[in-house]
Every structure is written in structure tokens, then in C-alpha cells.
Amino acid sequence: MSAVPTLESLREQWWVAGTSAELGRRPVARTILGVPLVLFRAESKAAALLDRCPHRNAPLSAGRIVDGLIECSYHGWAFDGGGKCRRIPGMPGACEHRHQHAAAVGVAERDGLVWVRLGEGERDLPPRRHVAPDDRRFDTILWPATADCALIDGLENLLDACHSHFAHAGLVRRAAKRRTVEVTVRRTAEMAEAVYREDGVPDGLIPRLLEGTRATSIGRFFPPGTAQLEYAGPKGTRFLLTSHFTPCDERRVLIHSCISTPRKLAPAWLKRLALRFVFGRVLRQDQDVLRKQQANIDRFGGAKFTSTPLDVMRPHILYFLGRTGENSPPASNYEAKLTMEL
Numbered sequence: 001m002s003a004v005p006t007l008e009s010l011r012e013q014w015w016v017a018g019t020s021a022e023l024g025r026r027p028v029a030r031t032i033l034g035v036p037l038v039l040f041r042a043e044s045k046a047a048a049l050l051d052r053c054p055h056r057n058a059p060l061s062a063g064r065i066v067d068g069l070i071e072c073s074y075h076g077w078a079f080d081g082g083g084k085c086r087r088i089p090g091m092p093g094a095c096e097h098r099h100q101h102a103a104a105v106g107v108a109e110r111d112g113l114v115w116v117r118l119g120e121g122e123r124d125l126p127p128r129r130h131v132a133p134d135d136r137r138f139d140t141i142l143w144p145a146t147a148d149c150a151l152i153d154g155l156e157n158l159l160d161a162c163h164s165h166f167a168h169a170g171l172v173r174r175a176a177k178r179r180t181v182e183v184t185v186r187r188t189a190e191m192a193e194a195v196y197r198e199d200g201v202p203d204g205l206i207p208r209l210l211e212g213t214r215a216t217s218i219g220r221f222f223p224p225g226t227a228q229l230e231y232a233g234p235k236g237t238r239f240l241l242t243s244h245f246t247p248c249d250e251r252r253v254l255i256h257s258c259i260s261t262p263r264k265l266a267p268a269w270l271k272r273l274a275l276r277f278v279f280g281r282v283l284r285q286d287q288d289v290l291r292k293q294q295a296n297i298d299r300f301g302g303a304k305f306t307s308t309p310l311d312v313m314r315p316h317i318l319y320f321l322g323r324t325g326e327n328s329p330p331a332s333n334y335e336a337k338l339t340m341e342l
């Protein structure tokens with residue numbers, strides 16, 4: 001049976017809930033780990049509260065932002081970014097009672113991303129895994145999306161080399177033209193990766209048009225929710241996709257992707273246009289296959305997976321997410337080599 005981490009077990013971690021650009025004049029409703037939140041900007045800082053007014057439980061996300069406070073649409077109670085009730089219309093004086101305050105959750109903003117954390121106490125943001133927006137060696141675009149799938153299945157999809165020949169047939173790889181590739185899979189205390197030694201041009205439209213010879217493809221997983229793909233030529237990185245996955249609930253994820261390419265390759269606007277076309281198409285194919293997979297798992301009342309050694313990343317993702325499942329996770333540090341036809 002497939003083991004899916006419970007949403008409850010993931011509450012201590014930071015998750016990307018949105019982008020800085022989304023926090024404008026209106027509140028944003030977002031469900032993270034099954035918990036409805038409202039995101040907004042209060043006095044220039046990002047804020048996240050439970051999307052429930054303490055008065056009569058109307059959704060705060062249906063309200064409006066006035067003078068840096070979020071105002072409930074029902075009776076006009078107004079709350080600051082920390083959830084403190086600052087105004088109860090018709091009732092002069094301070095709002096002192098703690099039951100009048102809305103519940104705030106941890107929030108942090110970095111690199112145009114808004115992170116939230118539902119757990120108690122303090123915890124640092126995870127290290128930056130994507131290319132920083134001000135890194136002048138790369139052009140980086142931020143691409144928010146969603147998919148209808150469980151967290152583990154979305155992460156596996158992005159890091160799985162073997163679906164490309166079918167789900168992205170002709171675009172990323174081609175089933176008729178496989179080559180033998182050596183793969184090194186390793187896991188440290190912080191991450192897991194699969195390094196595919198390619199030394200050639202993958203036979204897909206995108207690599208042939210945009211890449212030239214590919215030395216290595218690397219798929220990395222940084223717990224709890226970041227998956228990264230790096231394609232490198234003989235002279236270094238050509239393409240780096242870092243996708244932050246966030247479970248909304250058991251069957252839906254947010255995906256905030258940072259897509260980076262070296263500065264010199266082409267003018268930034270041309271790359272942006274090409275990436276929108278190419279990445280958008282590949283993303284839609286993945287969204288489609290994930291939606292069908294999830295719907296079918298539901299139709300059968302649960303997952304019943306069979307894995308092979310080619311499914312290299314799933315056991316390691318599950319290892320970090322603290323679960324065992326269809327494969328028992330290997331012991332702490334790990335390295336193995338295998339060959340596959342890619």
C-alpha cells in the first residue's frame with residue numbers, strides 16, 4: 001500500500017502559501033494542510049490568520065483591507081497582522097478580551113514567496129534552495145501553479161525520469177530512442193538526489209532545440225516539499241527548476257516554481273516567452289496525468305502501488321517525510337548505482 005504522510009505530521013514545517021505579488025488590495029484565501037487561512041499585507045508585512053472571524057465565524061477572506069487591518073464583512077470587526085482585534089464598530093474603547101482576537105499563524109516572506117507555518121513555537125525558514133532573484137548569473141522566473149494530487153505523488157512526478165517518454169512524449173524524451181544511462185542515487189542528512197550521467201542529447205524536442213549536449217540531469221529532493229531538476233551541459237548548469245510543493249489538503253498541492261537559466265543564453269524576454277510556452281505545456285501534461293491518477297486512486301478507494309528499482313526517488317521522499325510504505329526506507333546515509341534505459 002502507498003503510505004501518504006498525514007497533514008497533521010507536516011504542521012511543524014514551513015510551507016509556501018503564495019507570492020508577495022498576490023498580497024495587494026484584497027485578502028487572499030488559501031487552505032494549507034487542510035487549514036483555511038487568509039493572507040494579507042498589514043502595514044507592509046505579510047500576515048496570515050485563520051480564515052474565521054472570532055465573532056460569528058464569517059470568513060475573513062470575504063472582508064477587505066482598511067488602513068492595514070483586515071475588516072470582517074459581517075459586522076466590521078477589524079484585526080491587525082498579528083490577529084489582534086483593533087476595532088469593534090459600535091463598541092467604543094479597546095478590544096481587550098483575548099477571545100476577540102483572530103488566530104495568527106507563522107508567516108515569513110523571502111524572495112517573493114510567502115511562507116506559513118502552523119506549528120507552535122519558533123523555527124527558522126528552510127535554507128534557500130532556489131536561485132536568489134538577485135543572482136546575476138541567472139534569469140529566474142517565478143511560476144505559481146496547482147495540481148490535484150497528494151504531496152508525495154506530486155513530488156515523485158517532478159523527480160521521475162521514466163514518465164517523460166509517455167506523459168511528455170516527443171517533447172522531453174522519446175520512448176523509441178532510449179539510451180543506457182548510469183544513475184547514482186544518494187541520500188544525506190539534508191537531501192536526496194539522483195544523478196543521471198547522460199553525455200548526449202536527450203531525444204525530445206525541448207532538449208534538442210534549447211540545450212545541446214547534456215552531461216547530467218539531477219533530480220533533488222529537499223524536505224519537506226522542495227523538488228529540483230538540474231540539467232547541466234559540459235560547462236555547467238543550463239536549466240534549474242526548483243519547485244516548492246505545499247499540500248492544501250490530501251488531494252491538492254500548490255506548486256511555486258523558480259525557473260532559472262544562465263543569463264547569457266538569450267535575451268531575458270525571449271527566454272521568458274519560450275519558457276512560458278514550453279514549461280506551460282509540460283506542466284499541463286503533468287497536471288493532467290496527476291489529476292487522472294488521483295481520481296483513479298479515489299475510485300478504487302486507495303492506492304495500491306507496485307514499484308521497481310527505476311522508481312528511484314519515492315523511498316527517499318518517504319524517508320524524509322517520516323513514513324515507511326511500499327518500500328522500506330534504506331538506512332540513514334545511502335548511495336547506490338544502477339543503470340537504466342532513458
Ligand code: FES
Pocket residue numbers: 053054055056057058072073074075076077
Ligand atoms: S462575524 Fe465577523 S464581525 Fe461578526
Ligand SMILES: [Fe+2]
Pocket residue numbers: 157158163164167168282286
Ligand atoms: Fe513531468
